[in-house]
Amino acid sequence: MIKYIGSKRRLAPVLATMAERLGVQRALDLFTGTTRVAAALKARGVHVTAVDTARYAHVFARARIETDADTLDDGALDDALAWLQQLPGRPGYVTETFCRQARYFQPFNGERIDAVRDALEHELRGSPLFPVLLTSLIEAADRVDSTTGVQMAYVKRWSDRSARPLELRRPELLAGPGVALRGDACELAGRLGHFDLAxxxxxxxQHRYYTNYHVWETLVAWDAPEHYGVACKRLDSRDAEQKSVFNRRREMPRALAELVRSVDASLVALSYNDEAWLGLDELVAMCAVRGAVAVLAFEGPRYVGAQIGIHNPAGARVGTVGRLRNVEYLLLAGPDPLVxxxxxAARAGAARTGAATPARSRRDVVDLHPINVAGGLSI
Ligand SMILES: C[S@@+](CC[C@H](N)C(=O)[O-])C[C@H]1O[C@@H](n2cnc3c(N)ncnc32)[C@H](O)[C@@H]1O
Incomplete structure (x- = not known):
């Protein structure tokens, strides 16, 4: 999967184990991003509906969640990957914009990205293989990029990985049905029926996914957009409809509270980390409308960009990263016995997978024990 701020690599197995132990059959992942959580749930036999506003997230969800690996033509997929892999490079929008004007990929890889994407558009659009192959292309491009993990800047000297040739690999696909939807969580949540888990x-x-991952947006839209600035961001990034309410400090609390209140699910699981505008106590209060609330905390390394450092658009290191670790919270809300x-079940999942480290040492961390908000937070 691609490098992605906020991707829940460590939490996904915890949520999947929890869902399995609870016997969850239908789940909703309203901000699916890389689809890590949705895919982990689907892998445990859950029917998942995955929603996101981003075009690339929708493509990932069509590949991993909507595509049933049992019914996909394996031979046709292998043939298509082999054919795309041997296409000679042909310079186009990606090469000019993202390799010459900006420096996200080395030009020899940019030419191949152009050639593969054009071939997908002209030969395979409409095929069930299309989202799978486009996912493969985006993941291949991500493996040879020259960024710090977001597409607002690129590093001054080409990264080592950017010198490797673009290699299309078969994305991991899962058996079974699922649903992928592109849209606003606030608008869709009430229209999708009942779920065991949301x-x-x-x-x-304020950090916008639309601009942080604008190259992937353009690879999916394939619309050669006008762009601006050193990062060559899409001109339509400035349009109001591309801005999420969750990036607006004043509007976000109300939108989130309404979503938590109205989503039609027996159990709501809400992720949050300690770098957010909202405090944990505010989120607990939001969740309390559903009944009991439990808070679990996990400590771990921050996203990859923080590990690499802060750079200006020319790629020069311009600051120091405050810290390399953060705490991720998982709030569970619903009827008391279920919570x-x-x-x-989530604690057992954390212990079993070892993927998430329960936070224990920090003073401001609520420990793993379930708490009932009526009894107050035990910090
Ligand atoms: C923290 S990330 C989710 C990461 C995801 N759980 C993962 O593991 O990859 C937040 C996601 O919300 C999406 N998003 C932002 N505003 C949205 C909205 N109004 N409705 C649906 N998705 C939205 C972004 O595109 C981004 O993928």
């Missing part, structure tokens, strides 16, 4: 992982600050059972 997972909410919205953006929590207690879910918290126990």
């Amino acid at each position: 997972y909410l992982d919205p953006p929590y600050n 207690r059972e879910a918290a126990g």
